[in-house]
Amino acid sequence: MFKKVLIAEDHEHANISVRKTLEDLGTPQKEFRFYCDDALKLLQQAYDQDNPFDLLITDLSFEEDSNIQEITGGRELIRAARKLQPGLKVIVFSLENNITAVDELFDDLDIDAYVRKARYDAADLRRAVDAVSGNKKYRSPDLMRNKKVENAYDFKLYDIEIITLLCNGTPQKNIPSYLKENDIKPAGLSSVEKRLSAIKTALSISSNEQLIAYCKDKRII
Amino acid sequence: MFKKVLIAEDHEHANISVRKTLEDLGTPQKEFRFYCDDALKLLQQAYDQDNPFDLLITDLSFEEDSNIQEITGGRELIRAARKLQPGLKVIVFSLENNITAVDELFDDLDIDAYVRKARYDAADLRRAVDAVSGNKKYRSPDLMRNKKVENAYDFKLYDIEIITLLCNGTPQKNIPSYLKENDIKPAGLSSVEKRLSAIKTALSISSNEQLIAYCKDKRII
């Protein structure tokens, strides 16, 4: 079982109960941070002092507030943590229930477990910690693959990025420059146009306006 | 302070930590349920046995699962609970951060407090319980804004008609023919364009996409 665990989670309530779950599991040393930057700093310190963490449990999205952060989300935190300490085990604990997004976490960031914040998430987290401590991967049962039929189109992170920009009033022609700034891969205007067009075709949707309405209704955005 | 509190919250982790918060506050009797129907049943039983609850803390959205429920959400639960026990204090504890939606909770359901699940939500909940036990209303500080200032534009039926058409994928240039069919007054394309432009200017919105997002968020559509 794990000896030293770091929890990065901005919601105080979630933070409290994750700590309690770890207590029940008998983890001797638990640290928690409300901000990604603080979490990484702690990770670094522990590493420098030859007493590194052996597990990171992190949320994906951290709300921005007056305390401006270098690292603004769980994905970047994981990347930074792994760069520092490649062998670090990582469990993501988040509301995200988009299967594709979770797949991307396993594929791109090689996380060890994904626990969705949901009805039985405490028991779920316990199972995840167990599995990961045995060097196994774990993902919440309801994200195994079943709800695939739900969405006629499988929204990728890239799609959501673009649609979010539209929601913020960014004109289509300005999206490329934003994508380039954030190093998001296909950044050409053509690519954006094509992707939007593909989404709309797949969903039998005819205008951007209708697409936004759809995404809002389905809570995709 | 409260003697008997019922927590209705489907997320196990949230449930655990709300219980812990109440413990810290010294609430002697705490019950919790993961489903609305169970929560209402317990409320009813306690009432029938002349030992009613004096506070309900509930989430707004409960995830559907195989356990089919009569009552599917916090709003209905509150309505049913108040019908049974009109004086019951109610604190809503939810992720919802749409000011208009929260306003509606106070206006339509006359809830006593709204605590948003966010960074300092444990401390926030404590303050809410304190306030409500002193017969005061409470809402999370970041949702304090005055409700009147919110709607910078007063949506007319005509506006909603047009925006609804856009949401259904009608291209702008086809809107006039729909309006004519339904005998809606200014049906010219120019009028439609001007109206949309006026709305966007009033709300400092730059695109139709952003307008749709705004209307969906504010529950105007």
Add this chain to the structure above:
DNA sequence: TTTCATTTTACGGAATCCCGTAAAATTAAT
């Protein structure tokens, strides 16, 4: 009815979006 004010529509040019095709770049395979 005439006049005036307001609303609605028509029109036109510029900007943007849409969509197909081709070039360029990247990736994979041999």
Add this chain to the structure above:
DNA sequence: ATTAATTTTACGGGATTCCGTAAAATGAAA
């Protein structure tokens, strides 16, 4: 390393939207 396949970008023309101006229609008042 070369070739082939795929992805990404560039380009261009037609459609649509955007926005200002002017004409037409409507309504109110005298």
